Amino acid sequence: MAHDLRPSHGGEGPPLPTARGRVSAAVEEYLRGAGPPPRHEDVADTAVYGDDLQLALYLCYELHYRGFAGVPETHEWDPDLLRLRAALEHRFLTALRADAPTHDSVEDALADLLVEPVDGSGVSHYLCAEGELWQLREYAAQRSLYHLKEADPHAWVLPRLWGRAKAGMAAVEFDEYGGGRPDRVHARLFADLMTDLGLDPAYGRYLDEATAEALATVNLMSLLGLHRALRGALVGHFATVEITSSPASRRLAEAMRRTGAGPAAEHFYDEHVEADAVHEQVVRHDVIGGLLAEEPHLAPDVAFGIDVTGHLEDRLADRLLGAWRTGRSSLRRPLRSEMPLTF
Template structure:
């Protein structure tokens, strides 16, 4: 079997088992007792954290809502987190985080072990080829083709509100990802970050472009406790990588995958905006990514993945693993949200 024959990213065996009784559409909001208990303990200054030491989540939804509460302590704006940030490294919080992440990583790892020859790629050329192989699979998911050709205006607005852009939080993630790197890899990530910052022009900062998109389309803000579980897992994945230094190789691969895939997907979003007559302010965010990300994707391979694979051979397959994990979570999310919107429209 060659790299191009490797299995496409899909759900892990454990995930499939856990969701065997679930419908094809996103898991409906359900009570999250562990996440609620953690939020209350954090709000009270830590009282009651010790009682959570052996408490398990009610389900996968509760797991990811709980982890997102923890990740907020590490990466959310301080004006939102407030004094709770003091509990970032509280022993009981750290123990809960490690326990829930351990269960999740076991699922992700079992999925990776089924990826065939991707798991044993060696040397810069094989690693880059494996990265491109992962990116090529479902580069244009059915959800994006649906946006371009079929979705109604309301469906497009709902999907984009949940999607959050092709790289939601990418600027903060890339800033964390470059810590400790050197050489061309650090330069490439720095160049990428500078583009995220609009190359010094506030109006061109990608988060500002996204705010224009939100205003133009009147995208709703969906509260976290109303998000489908697939969206929660996808969001939590960034926190998993950002708060575990040992996962730096996987983070480099996951972010590189975004750069490889965002351009073609953004072009399909633009087709949908054209077809539905969207306001002009809805365009700059996706135009920027459609034009710039293909260049970033190539440079990420040539100047980060390839040299890092040569300098640190043990990182090669791990970078591919991060890309594979991210691809699987993306496809799971896209399919579930599209199913929900199509079913809701049919009803």
């Protein structure tokens, strides 16, 4: 069943979520026209990977996508919000540069991505081997923050590339957007997956449930995509996604089949097994190869994009697996069954 991915609140974006601290509360008040932006000292004192800062940054970034119900569209370029976003980004990027493991070269970083561990213990391995349906539902809810706008953050880099890199990137993005067929757009396929799992496919529906670790993975894409100076890191991030997607999608498709999640749930990941295996070659040889042929000085940035993506994905995996292995929900609040399962 195909879904209209427009928000379910008329022509507006989703409603603003519940604030998670002083900074995100002040951002929401400002967006509503009810107060000033957060104070500098509050931004400086907030935990960089915590719920409050990550939600505040997500709110700022979402203005560049679909926005929020009741928030004027002109806030996208509000000078006070842009200054706030810059302060939040500075804290986030500084922490990432300090905390992410580093490779000496792009070649070394890519080599590690291309080697599948024999005894893998990541999220897709867990879900494939022993995951339960309720855990697959939680995983989909967390990932919906990205997958319902799949490929959009990466599209920001297209005007910053040229030649072989631009052509390769555009080719992959064309596939992500369904190859010209609206029913094949990957975000729509994910909405169908959510319906199979009894989840609400409305854009932004699970923002309140998503953890800081999940927010950080999406914030990273927006951070890298919106800054021309970080175009190399965005390409590194994109390479990580495409190289690791095919084997992980194979395991997730098997998890969907094993648990009887439904045909659309299986299809979303089956689609990525084949498509991303092809995309991997294009990204490595054309996008990265083309970029570094034109701008070899960006090699450290490409490696950084690979490394920091792995760092944040590892943090999310620790959150998910730490909860699931002890029988607890990984979400900020457990899901309720909102739609009848379709299988």
